[in-house]
Amino acid sequence: MNGRAGVLGWLSSSEDEREAARSTIVRIVHQEADALVAAFYEVFLGDTQSAQFLSHNVVQDRLRHSLRKWLLALVEFDPLADIEAFERRQIEIGEVHARLNIPNNLVMEGTTLIKTKVADKIATAGNHSPSAFHAIILFNEVVDYAIRLMSTAYMSGANRRTKTEEAFRIFSLGQDINLERETQRAALMEWSHSVLLSMLGNESEPSHNSFAASPFGLWIRHRAAVLFQGSPLLDKIQHLIREVDTEILPNISSSQPASLVMFQRRIDEIKFLLNDLFKLAAGVENGRDPLTQTLNRRFLPTVLGREISLSKKAGTPLSVLMVDLDHFKTVNDRFGHPAGDAVLSQTAETILNNVRATDFVFRYGGEEFLIVLVETAESQAHALAERIRTELTKTPISVAETESIKVTASIGVAAYEGHPDYEYLINAADAALYAAKQNGRDCVVVAGDESGTSALSASGQR
Amino acid sequence: MNGRAGVLGWLSSSEDEREAARSTIVRIVHQEADALVAAFYEVFLGDTQSAQFLSHNVVQDRLRHSLRKWLLALVEFDPLADIEAFERRQIEIGEVHARLNIPNNLVMEGTTLIKTKVADKIATAGNHSPSAFHAIILFNEVVDYAIRLMSTAYMSGANRRTKTEEAFRIFSLGQDINLERETQRAALMEWSHSVLLSMLGNESEPSHNSFAASPFGLWIRHRAAVLFQGSPLLDKIQHLIREVDTEILPNISSSQPASLVMFQRRIDEIKFLLNDLFKLAAGVENGRDPLTQTLNRRFLPTVLGREISLSKKAGTPLSVLMVDLDHFKTVNDRFGHPAGDAVLSQTAETILNNVRATDFVFRYGGEEFLIVLVETAESQAHALAERIRTELTKTPISVAETESIKVTASIGVAAYEGHPDYEYLINAADAALYAAKQNGRDCVVVAGDESGTSALSASGQR
Structure with a gap:
């Protein structure tokens, strides 16, 4: 049984020992199930990213239910009978977690908490008998085995996703980057042009068009964020867009030349940043040093x-x-x-x-x-x-x-x-x-x- | 202490309890260190990929030494004192494991084994006393915490690597794929031409040039394997190259026309597969459906x-x-x-x-x-x-x-x-x-x- 050395205790103990240990574990886990599930989720709710994820009621109800079922299934674990079904189940869970981007370290942390609480209860309830020790060791092994399978599946899932994301980013960059740059420069100009037109009283242009909702604003949020992943220049542009929308547009007026200067200054700054963004991408992305043509x-x-x-x-x-x-x-x-x-x-x-x-x-x-x-x-x-x-x-x-x-x-x-x-x-x-x-x-x-x-x-x- | 809920036992127990538990753990782990290190490595040696990795003496000696040091440091763990140094150390180890491609699931399996063995010893040595339970729980928590930090660092490292690998693959593909195809077709023809020349008695050509060592053979192993990652066509080509080297070249002779036919058949087959390889890559790699120009x-x-x-x-x-x-x-x-x-x-x-x-x-x-x-x-x-x-x-x-x-x-x-x-x-x-x-x-x-x-x-x- 390759990869199953970690369930050594289960495999080396006698059937009587296993049965005694299992009945203890079954009793404790059934009795404590609600408290264990709650403790597990407290770990998640303490994490900002996950707390947001768990805010959806459907998710919360379903996950609590799943965790409870998972816990109760763990205590029925028998390595000599249904180990393959058990393994498949853990792998499946790891894959779902990867798809949903549920941090695996929180899953690990939550299960450590469960192990501590179960061990504590077994020790007290079992009056510190030798069989209580045995039950603790076996329960820990099974949980660890499950987490190991889950983590491995999670990692392959996360790796596959990373790979596709990187491919998508590079393909997006490959769609004629110069064309993209000019298109977006035009989109930016078109929007600022429309603002000026509306200031000049052209009725066909609605006044105070939101910058963020303009094609350029949408592009920055939904495309540029993929193309220029993690570039600090992007944050600067987003910040300027927000500033224009919240501070400049509400007060802009042809009777106040200063407001116009401020507006134009922001637009120029964005044009400048946009140019830098594309320039940087061209340099980094071709994989070779431009001067020597040797590999990066x-x-x-x-x-x-x-x-x-x-x-x-x-x-x-x-x-x-x-x-x-x-x-x-x-x-x-x-x-x-x-x-x-x-x-x-x-x-x-x-x-x-x-x-x-x-x-x-x-x-x-x-x-x-x-x-x-x-x-x-x-x-x-x-x-x-x-x-x-x-x-x-x-x-x-x-x-x-x-x-x-x-x-x-x-x-x-x-x-x-x-x-x-x-x-x-x-x-x-x-x-x-x-x-x-x-x-x-x-x-x-x-x-x-x-x-x-x-x-x-x-x-x-x- | 965000992310440290898993070391609940350490944080909630009194200083006296912690000291009692620690002295038990210190004693057992020091006493059992060699056996624990050996058990851990047995897991690795049972795994084909890792056994190969461990074959290097330097590695084996150094890793055994590191694991021993790691174990002894674990038992000194004090969440209220040096927790940050402890955390940094685990993260560092996870990063090294990622760089060396050491399977994290084996690390997890090995540590579960260590936990079981330590718990077993503590139970027996401690005569199943309540403080023995406490020691087991605390040791498990510390090991889990270390593994959790290590695994998280391992995952980011592995993800970063996957990302760079994918970028490298796509950049390699981007270096004018049509040029690459013709260059390699020429390399293939050049080699088979040299074989025919040497059969015709041209002294300047060494006879029985190895196909695998030819520029084309090198390209298949060192470049095509990156470009066409995981394509079954590559395996077929590699198989044909080996066949030519081991079965056909040793027996090829101008006096045996059948040998020449066999040779030519293999070369034709490789040309055909090479063509397919490049064709498939062109289809999959542009990210869009060629017919509709919509996204893949x-x-x-x-x-x-x-x-x-x-x-x-x-x-x-x-x-x-x-x-x-x-x-x-x-x-x-x-x-x-x-x-x-x-x-x-x-x-x-x-x-x-x-x-x-x-x-x-x-x-x-x-x-x-x-x-x-x-x-x-x-x-x-x-x-x-x-x-x-x-x-x-x-x-x-x-x-x-x-x-x-x-x-x-x-x-x-x-x-x-x-x-x-x-x-x-x-x-x-x-x-x-x-x-x-x-x-x-x-x-x-x-x-x-x-x-x-x-x-x-x-x-x-x-």
Whole structure:
């Protein structure tokens, strides 16, 4: 019975013991059912989000009823008879909770409370007899087993939902973002135009149109909130909309020029924020660093986690290079930021030209790149690092009309050695890179060899 | 102390009781620590995935050490003193577990086992005294509290990861999918070409190049597995690659024409599967139904769940229309499927022309559309449904060179009434739609009015 080790007590106890324990549990839980249900819900009512959720009468009545039924069913638990039906039921509940967004930690908290109360009653009622102990242990195990199944189902449900939500957000962004920006700019202008028209006494325009209820207002609440999830700019826009609706529109009048100035200032501010919102989205969302066309660092855990588990499963090698440009600050200081940018994009190009299409190149830091080399052993990774280092020294980069410079890089190499945490691998490459820097730069160091590095053992010149 | 109701026993017991209980717990846990750690890990070793994870010695040593430390720290728990440090620690552990992909249900199972063993020992050692009961309850509460914090942190970590993974998958798909398809078709052909060349005795080509290690093989394992996550077609391709490497390549020879035929057959099959893989992705991934340009139904939970919670929070109305074409099967039967498709896309166009840009139109079933009307009260939704119904009857659709037909639709309307489960709202609209069908079709029924529907109360003609 895989996954059922937690119901050890049930499985190892004799039938007589189980029956004695069960009859105690049945009696206590039946007797205390109302109090237990009430205690469970107090946990939920203490939570703002859930209290709101529970405000619907139908929900409250149905949930109380369900919890009572669930509790009474728990005490009938028999691992040797109906365990599969029991398991299915808990999984079902976890799935419903995920769909309804009922916080699983509150469910866990509520059941701990139930366990404490039941244990307390069993101890008192059972006069602290050995069989009372047995009943407590068995009841705890069954509740824990149920919660475990429920939580696991809840997690998969929540994960599935997160996945769909993220896909929806990205698809929404994919629907021609420039078109969307212009459409919404037009919607904003159309509304403010209608306000001005109504001030000028045009009878066909109702006065004091609510900003929040305008197409732009609706878009901000129902679309932008999906597209630009969690952006603080959105809150600012929403705040300005409310301000216009509650403070400016009620007092706006063509006889009061100041009111018009205030109105226009808010609209300009919103236009400005809207522009920023779309600009930020364009930058973050394409997944690549615009300057170097290398992958965004936020995907590193995804890629490295996946490659490590592939490597583990298939027994194939995996290596990581950490590449850092030498004296990059000097380039920026002497030739300016455009020169620095040219150096970065040229370096990235050299790297990308030397790896395979199935390798992954990340912009890891300002002048640092991390390369994931799939199915590549340490010696091959070392050779590739050498090639990249040499190529870089051979490629002059023009930084001004008549001037070109050569840059060098220090490289740390680390091969995956079985540790499941990807950070372990990154740290190893990082330590090797540090040793390469210590060793005079423009050289390659392999993880594990750091202590022995010297001008001789490290490759390349200083 | 919000969220800490589960440590009720600790908070309500007196200091003397707590001290007595703690000294019992400290003694037992110190004494049993090795056995408890071993029992915990047995759960993990019984799980295939985790056993593999634990195979690394560093991990095993470090985890055993960490678990021991964690257990001993648990027994020092004092909710009135260092609760915040305690909480931070559990959250940290949950985050690490999420990063390392350690199944949380196994952690829960292992700790239940620990609780049972500790309770058992306390009962025996404490001679079943009342204070032994107290110690058991307190220990259980503390373990549950730790697990609750850990699980919550684990879940957010896992969710964050899922989100990034999904974003990465979609961005990868977004990198010009047609280009990717042709690049990989070329990679496949290049490899099979090299095999044929080496058979023809071209010395520059090494014989028996491994298919799995070719650029195409690498791409299938390291990129396609991200792009086409979980597609069974991928497994088929991987299987064919292995077959070629292990069964066909070792025996291929120009003197055995049959071997060449087998080789070519596998390559053709892979080309075919590759094509299907890209075709399927193009269909599923754009988020909209290609025929009607309405939203894919899989986003309905995301949209409706979000709109319901917005509506709940802001107190704004929300309505849903369920639109079903009448006698659609007859259209298909009499005029063929292209006519059916024309009817569907024309209907979708009529619907999209009548809703606002911020409403959501889904293809819900074959000839069924679901419309989410944001910030729309029942009466407005009813009026809109009427308008859509009327527009449809007024729009003839050409189904053949010289023939055009008129279609009608039945519509169910339901307004959100506070129930947090989006399925409740869908079911209400569905029931109203059913009533409209029963009522003779080409009419609108509002949820809640079904029982009173008749030729008179329902709008429109039969």
